[in-house]
Amino acid sequence: MSENTKDYNAQRDHVVFPERTNYDDYMVKMSSRINPKVSKKKSSCIMNLCDEVDNYPTEYITRVMKDHKYDNLFNDDDIVPFDISQRNQFDGEETLCSTMQHVYKPKKAMNTNKTERIIVNIEGRKQTLVFETCVENTKCQFSEMFPNDYQTECKQRYVVRRLWALNDEKQPAFDSFEVPSCCVCTYKKK
Template structure:
């Protein structure tokens, strides 16, 4: 009986010891959790912001200006504008010299595009000058002179003044045009004898349109049509002043 009572007391003591200990948590403490499991738990318990990063070697072009190949030269060196008829024209339709001619701009473009070279050259000169006494002793009623011009600006078909590419002999990019101009435009023709009453003559400058290589608004070579002198001709017309003075006279009635 005493033995049973001793066992009972020992068991009761053990129960008290167990109940007196602090209760352990049902899960492991944070210190006991492996690092890889901590990361998994953090992902499961918290919404994380995902940050996309650029791969190695990536270049951000979002803040850079978009530049097209055709507009590069315009940004590099803008082509000057020609406002109205320049002073160098002096009543003509072209100028062979111009202060703001974009020589270096065109030199850079033409150097990179050798194909343009086939578009340049000059008109062939005649074997003899036809506006002076020739072997047949021809006489012309209007005095004129012929020469080859190398215009750098000219008036195009739309009456706008544009640049004409003429870089010079050293560069090899020239456009030479043979022209004939009146020595005394508007003066009377050298006609032998008298004209019929009521008519007058005058030397007039004739023009033709020539296709030449010009410069577009963005500074690139561009074909255009220009008005250039071609010949000096004699024209006649009725003398309005003569008709005013004598045409209204009536024959008196006898």
């Protein structure tokens, strides 16, 4: 029997005999299909939300989501970025904190129980998040105008969003994720 036939039979049956293949190598190979790693190509994570992962299981997710009854929950429209810093402002008003806007289609994230989950984000079933983050290590604008015994800081605020993700049994289910929402100016007495 050729080596390729042995590997094919091992993958097809999910029964591994010592003479067929190295079991540890096989399990590593199979688990990487369902448990992808964050991509090393570039930094693609923002606050535990990753949009680029190595070995993302697109084919597996497509197969398990094929006949899912909740198709109307997904949106495939491309979201056009807009200035969310203006969402609660009137003409001439500015925020006290510098922010960055993100339009993200996460493929992996940490849920509220601190467990990494694969997020369903494939063609036909997109989950897009629009949020803003604080520019790191910044004080509030005009902080010098606060009383001397106060210090200011821009702090990130979060909301909990429910997204489709693969659960422990590798089946799609709703899970809760902490997602950045806005940046606020805080102050406290020194």
